[in-house]
Amino acid sequence: MAIKKAPAKPATWREQIEALLxxxxxxxxxxxxRNNWTKEPNAESLAFCRTVxxxxxxxxxxxxxxxxxxxxxxxxxxxxxxxxxxxTIALGLFQARAGYFNKAKTLFEPLNDPALLAKAVAxxxxxxxxxxxxxxxxxxxxxxxxxxxxGFGHFHSGNDEAARESLGGIGLQSPYLEWKLxxxxxxxxxxxxxxxxxxNFARLDPERIPSKIxxxxxxxxxxxxxxxxxxEAAAQAERKSRxxxxxGLHTHLKSIQSNLGRxxxxxxxxxxxESALPFLKAQKPxxxxxxANCFYHAILHQGQPDDMKRYRKSFGPxxxxxxxxxxxxxxxxxxDQLDAxxxxxxxxxxxxxxxxEGWPGDLTKRVHARVLYRMGNIxxxxxxxxxxxxxxxxxxxxxxxxxxxxxxKPVIDPLVFFSSATEAAPDWEEPALEVFDRYSAEGRIELxxxxxxxxxxxxxxxxxxxxxxxxxxxxxxRAEECxxxxxxxxxxxxxxxxxxxxxxxxxxxxxxxLAAGKNYVEAEETLKQATELNGGHPHYAESALRAxxxxxxxxxxxxxxxxxxxxxxxxxxxxxxxxxxIHATLLKFKPAEKxxxxxxxxxxxxxxxxxxxxxxxxxxxxxxxxxxxxxxxEAALRKKILAAIAGSAQPGFELDTEGMAAFLxxxxxxxxxxxxxxxxxxxxxxxxxxxxxxxxTILAQPAKKFSKGTLSNKLYKAEDLIRLMPESKHAYxxxxxQKMQSALNPLRSMFDSFFGPR
Amino acid sequence: MKADAFATLGVPLSATDVDIRKxxxxxxxxxxxxxxxxxxxAMREAYEKIRTLDARAKxxxxxxxxxxxxxxxxxxxxxxxxxxxxxxxMLVQLLHPKT
Numbered sequence: 001m002a003i004k005k006a007p008a009k010p011a012t013w014r015e016q017i018e019a020l021l022x023x024x025x026x027x028x029x030x031x032x033x034r035n036n037w038t039k040e041p042n043a044e045s046l047a048f049c050r051t052v053x054x055x056x057x058x059x060x061x062x063x064x065x066x067x068x069x070x071x072x073x074x075x076x077x078x079x080x081x082x083x084x085x086x087x088t089i090a091l092g093l094f095q096a097r098a099g100y101f102n103k104a105k106t107l108f109e110p111l112n113d114p115a116l117l118a119k120a121v122a123x124x125x126x127x128x129x130x131x132x133x134x135x136x137x138x139x140x141x142x143x144x145x146x147x148x149x150x151g152f153g154h155f156h157s158g159n160d161e162a163a164r165e166s167l168g169g170i171g172l173q174s175p176y177l178e179w180k181l182x183x184x185x186x187x188x189x190x191x192x193x194x195x196x197x198x199x200n201f202a203r204l205d206p207e208r209i210p211s212k213i214x215x216x217x218x219x220x221x222x223x224x225x226x227x228x229x230x231x232e233a234a235a236q237a238e239r240k241s242r243x244x245x246x247x248g249l250h251t252h253l254k255s256i257q258s259n260l261g262r263x264x265x266x267x268x269x270x271x272x273x274e275s276a277l278p279f280l281k282a283q284k285p286x287x288x289x290x291x292a293n294c295f296y297h298a299i300l301h302q303g304q305p306d307d308m309k310r311y312r313k314s315f316g317p318x319x320x321x322x323x324x325x326x327x328x329x330x331x332x333x334x335x336d337q338l339d340a341x342x343x344x345x346x347x348x349x350x351x352x353x354x355x356x357e358g359w360p361g362d363l364t365k366r367v368h369a370r371v372l373y374r375m376g377n378i379x380x381x382x383x384x385x386x387x388x389x390x391x392x393x394x395x396x397x398x399x400x401x402x403x404x405x406x407x408x409k410p411v412i413d414p415l416v417f418f419s420s421a422t423e424a425a426p427d428w429e430e431p432a433l434e435v436f437d438r439y440s441a442e443g444r445i446e447l448x449x450x451x452x453x454x455x456x457x458x459x460x461x462x463x464x465x466x467x468x469x470x471x472x473x474x475x476x477x478r479a480e481e482c483x484x485x486x487x488x489x490x491x492x493x494x495x496x497x498x499x500x501x502x503x504x505x506x507x508x509x510x511x512x513x514l515a516a517g518k519n520y521v522e523a524e525e526t527l528k529q530a531t532e533l534n535g536g537h538p539h540y541a542e543s544a545l546r547a548x549x550x551x552x553x554x555x556x557x558x559x560x561x562x563x564x565x566x567x568x569x570x571x572x573x574x575x576x577x578x579x580x581x582i583h584a585t586l587l588k589f590k591p592a593e594k595x596x597x598x599x600x601x602x603x604x605x606x607x608x609x610x611x612x613x614x615x616x617x618x619x620x621x622x623x624x625x626x627x628x629x630x631x632x633x634e635a636a637l638r639k640k641i642l643a644a645i646a647g648s649a650q651p652g653f654e655l656d657t658e659g660m661a662a663f664l665x666x667x668x669x670x671x672x673x674x675x676x677x678x679x680x681x682x683x684x685x686x687x688x689x690x691x692x693x694x695x696x697t698i699l700a701q702p703a704k705k706f707s708k709g710t711l712s713n714k715l716y717k718a719e720d721l722i723r724l725m726p727e728s729k730h731a732y733x734x735x736x737x738q739k740m741q742s743a744l745n746p747l748r749s750m751f752d753s754f755f756g757p758r
Numbered sequence: 759m760k761a762d763a764f765a766t767l768g769v770p771l772s773a774t775d776v777d778i779r780k781x782x783x784x785x786x787x788x789x790x791x792x793x794x795x796x797x798x799x800a801m802r803e804a805y806e807k808i809r810t811l812d813a814r815a816k817x818x819x820x821x822x823x824x825x826x827x828x829x830x831x832x833x834x835x836x837x838x839x840x841x842x843x844x845x846x847x848m849l850v851q852l853l854h855p856k857t
Contacts, residue, residue: 064854130850152846190841213849240852244842250835257828284838290831293823320822359818360772366815428812 017048026056030075049079054090061097064130069098085111096120099127099136118175125175126209143169144176151183160187182210186217194221216240249283252276256291260298269298270310277314292318300327320356323347338382342412345375369425376417376434383414414438422451427458429465436468448472461492463499470506477628479510504533508541509627515549516586523549540566540575541623547576548583551593571613577601578617582624585631605644611656614648617641618663646675651683661693670697688721688730695740708744715741761825763817766804775810782809 011019013036020029029052037045053076060069073094081087092107096119104120121137125145128136134145147166154163163183170180185200201218204211219226219237226234242250252275259269273295280288292315299307308324321327329344349371355364415438421431432455439448452469456462466489473482486499486506493499507530514523523545530542538546547562563580566572577600583589584597609617621641645664649657657680664673674697681690691714698706715737722728722737764771769781782805791798807821808814844852 129846130853132846149846152849156843156845158843186843190843192841209853213853216852243852244844244848245839250832250839253828253832253835257832260828284835287831287834290826290834291828293826294828294831297824297826320818326819358771362811363771363814363818366811367819370815370819 014048017052021052021055024059026052026059026072030056030072046079046082050076050087050090053079054094057094057097061094066098069094073098089116092116092120093123096123097127099124099131099133101137122175122178122208126178129176129179130209137175141175144174148176148179148183151180155183155187155190160191163187178204178208178210182214185214189217189221198222198225249276249279252279260294264302266295266298266303266307266310269295270307270314273314288315289319291315296321296327300330303331321348323351325351333378336385338378338385342375342378342382345371345378349375366425366428369421369428369431372417372421372424373428373431373434376414376421376431379412379414379417382412419451422455426454429455429459429462432459432462433464433468436465440468440472445472445476460488463489463493463496466492467499467502470502471626474506474509474626475628477513477630479506479513479627482506483510500533504530504539505541505623505626507533508539508545509623511542512545512586512627515545515552516588520549520553538562538565540572541579541620544576544579545583548580548587551580551583552587552589570610571616574604574609574613575616575620577604578620581637585633586629605640608648608650611648611650611653611660614645615656615659615663618645618660618667622667642669642672646672647679649676649680649683654684654687657684658687658689661689665693665696668700670700673697674701686721688718688728688733691715691721692718692730692733692737699740712741712744715744761800761804761830762822763804763807766800767808769808773808778805778809 013032017029017032020026020032030049033045033049033052037049039045053072056072057069057076060066060072073091076087076091076094079087088107088111092104095101095104095107101120101124104124105117108116108120121141124136125141128134128141128145129148132149134142137145147169151163151166154160154166164187167180167183170176174180181200181203185197185204188194188196188200198218198221201211201214201222204214215229215233216237219229219234220241226237229237252272255272256269256276259266259272273291276291280291292311295311295315296318299311308327311318318324318327325344325348329341329348332338332341332344349368352364352368352371355361359367415435418431418434418438421428422435425431432451435451436448436455439445439451449469449472452465452472455465456469459465466485470482470485470489473479473485483503483506486503489499490496490503507526511523511526511530514520514526527538527542527546531538534542543562543565547559547566550556550558550562563576566576577597580597581594581601584594589597621638645660648660661673661677661680664676673693677690677693677697680687681694684690695711695714695718698704698711718730719734719737722730722734764773767778767781767785769778773781782801785801786798789797789801806813807817
């Protein structure tokens, strides 16, 4: 059913006049205003008539339309002048703006106001310059006029000195002073002296014509001025300024710019380039390589294969990538076409083998090494990608008949590329570390050591490599060698607290080895170095070892004294008992003493230690692990401790409980962490970390069976808890949670991406 | 304006770490930041890009030429093209384009 519109409320005559004035329809506006005044001859209707006349006179004076101006001026004269001088002054100024000095003077003379007359002279002076008609003003002003005309002539022909000389006779009282300022501003502008140009332009009277001209130039050099202009005026100034330059290079470059926007085809940009090239070659040939670079990078972001042909046609082959292999390798890598990307990079690496023209040898070698390293990383991604089974998105219930798996394609070993990169740049750390890590992970220790030592020969201060080698030796039980590399790292970085700490632990490890070998005196000597590294105070692990050595030597009082030096905090006692049991085994205590040590630690485990004690124990345990002992009973003891940790979560210690969980995660103690997190979830139901960790631990155990729905719900719970809390400190988990959700529930993720998240 | 790092410092591709540092220090004396803030910032940025062999290799492989945007080229054209010297008639024409 059609609904009848309510009839529009008729506009008042005032509104109608305003609308007509805005539209520039002065004739209709005048008709309406006059009719209205005839009907109701009051002050308001007279004011509207005057407004129409004022606006029309201003408009036609500005537009240099004297006939129209005269018509409306006559209407203005016809209107009653009223009691004050306001309308007379307005009429006089209209006359002056239109260039009628004598008429303005006649109107102003009875008012006896020299300032008004000066204003009228100034307006007429503008008209003399614009219309090139000195006779509009009396002869006394002609010299100023001539000076301005001559000055502009000299400026146009490039003779600034003569232009300045011409302006010399124009004083502060001259009606041509504004033109003098404009010309001085323009001289500075064309000499690129923007400061001086702005200074002159800023002094201009906005009511006068020179100021209106200056806007065009000032907007190009004074950003704050441009920002203050209405957008339309700023655009108009820009257009007018451009019109002063001859059409050519600039216009073509602008056209290229408008076609180089992200996400657009480059066809139009290449067409614009074709038109620009002749100008560029003729006027700015030095810019050709830069424009070529610009197009090269545009192809990288928004190009199509055909664009490489177009590029070649316009610029020839790119100097530093003549076959576009680097460009294609990068694009293919970004679009996950890793096999093809690798092939392109291989070609680029081959091209680099013969040093490109102008490239020094060492730089070429290092770039070559970088390409090989990049190829190694692509090979890593390729291997990961090929390891992942293809997801069957339509297999909602696991009921679909599984297709026969395809034979996997041979995977390229990333190690080959990383090793080649180290050969090309032996002192470059990144590939050397990759090679070392890969050999270490594969248990090829000798090769890892060799790779590290080769690198250290070229880069002896490599902290990362020294640390890695030290750690490897530690785990291998080669305490002396571990300490040797820790010391080298310390020598290179004496102020690094982490390095000091790892050297301290390595020193204690050496002392423990010595004590285990019954070299007690040497062990004591080594421990002195540990004290020194710890700022002159014994470290708790050092005191524990001293206590162990004293007990072994039957010095009960000393043993007690050293044990007491470990501190009197609750966690100190827990640590004391743990390390005493460790030393009882390593230093081979008498069976009765060992039995007591074992019983004491077992008792401590039963006493439900606080999370902070567990954190301390986990750290001490980690130190012992890093020393690579492999003593009898180590696995059983570890199992016992981890079993106790799994059920150790308790209320009231949320921060420490999070700390324990982080430690277990870092050490990849997945089964323990799974139980611990589940327990902690019960005690801290509003903490999102624990449900998140439950999922992490389950996914980290490949053999673990799980329901995707249950895990997904736990992740939703964690996400909700984070989102409920403004500025949650756990917000950093969100990207990981979403990633896991996508892996668990690809279809859901697709829905979310279409319809927005839950 | 950003430009090629080697060109900004005025060193050849074959310059060593020492050469580059020396040149950078010379330029910082010539163009102190208090008086040439923009130029100094550009020099500093260029220096960071090429100060070591590894940085230079990274720059050559991934970043060289990225500074050459169409905006930078346009700016250069504008800077090097002499500004117009319009006649009085041209200025009046700008004011009243229809007349």
